[in-house]
Each structure stands twice: as C-alpha cells, then as structure tokens.
Amino acid sequence: MKLFSIIIPVYNVENFLSKCVDSIINQILQNHIDCEILLIDDGSTDNSGAICDQYYEKYEDYISVYHNENQGLLLTRRFGYKKAKGEYILNCDSDDLLDENMLNRLKSVIEKFSFPDLIFFNYYSFDGENKEIV
Incomplete structure (x- = not known):
C-alpha cells in the first residue's frame, strides 16, 4: 500500500498540467x-x-492515467477515490502546484502523530507575483 494517493482531475488544462505534475x-x-x-x-x-x-x-x-467521458469534478474525484491505493488521499487541482517538500513535511506529521485519521493544513494563494498563506 502506498502512503499517498494524489488525485488530479484533468479537464482542458494543457497549459498548466505539466507544472502541476512536475x-x-x-x-x-x-x-x-x-x-x-x-x-x-x-x-x-x-x-x-x-x-x-x-x-x-x-x-x-508512480502515475496511473484514466480517460473517462466528461462527468464533472465531483464524479471525477469520486472515481479517483475508488482507484486510490494510498493510506492518505490528497486532492490536487490540475492548475495547482505542490509547495517544495510538502510531501516530506506531511509524511513527518504522519509519523509524529502515529498515523492520524485526518490531517488539515494551510495552502498558499499565488497570483503570479504574490504568495500568501490562506
């Protein structure tokens, strides 16, 4: 079993997808x-x-790809949940970027608190120039 499954719904995001996955x-x-x-x-x-x-x-x-008929964001995420093999599921939009070392920091929290059931964490908003915590 994997530690993390990262679900990325993809719909017409050719200009953003590579940065997200990278x-x-x-x-x-x-x-x-x-x-x-x-x-x-x-x-x-x-x-x-x-x-x-x-x-x-x-x-x-590391990557699995599924091609489906258009069903919308909610059903696409649900499809991903059914396919996920990780102990923890992370939702990531296809135009998002994961902050450097985010997965490592999250793994440390999991180990520190002996595999908690649920983890909430902050995220940043970035408009191309300014990055601020939300």
Whole structure:
C-alpha cells in the first residue's frame, strides 16, 4: 500500500498540467516518497489527455492515467477515490502546484502523530507575483 494517493482531475488544462505534475513527481523522486499520482482525464478536448499519457509512459511506477467521458469534478474525484491505493488521499487541482517538500513535511506529521485519521493544513494563494498563506 502506498502512503499517498494524489488525485488530479484533468479537464482542458494543457497549459498548466505539466507544472502541476512536475511539482509532485520531483518530490516523489527526490525524497523517495511512497506515492501514486492518479491523473483522471475527464473527457478533455485539448491536449491534456495526451500529456497524461506522456507522463504515464515516463513514470509508470508512480502515475496511473484514466480517460473517462466528461462527468464533472465531483464524479471525477469520486472515481479517483475508488482507484486510490494510498493510506492518505490528497486532492490536487490540475492548475495547482505542490509547495517544495510538502510531501516530506506531511509524511513527518504522519509519523509524529502515529498515523492520524485526518490531517488539515494551510495552502498558499499565488497570483503570479504574490504568495500568501490562506
């Protein structure tokens, strides 16, 4: 079983998707985090589905890709929950970036508190120039 399953619904985000996935896969590889990424293409009509497939080809040990008919965000996330194999599920939008070392810090919290049932944490809002905690 993986420690983390990161569910990323994908719909027409070809301009953002690579940055999102790179922000996660780099942490997994650098810190040896036991993690899976689920890219769930929700019927994209742009190049998003092909980008998902390219990431799968390059990182098939870490990434799973599913191509579905468009169902909307809620049903796409639910589909991801059913496929997830991790002890903890993280939701990540396809235009989000994971802060550097976020997975490592989260893993430390899990170990410190002996695998809590639920973890809440802050996030940053970034408008391209300013980054502030929410």
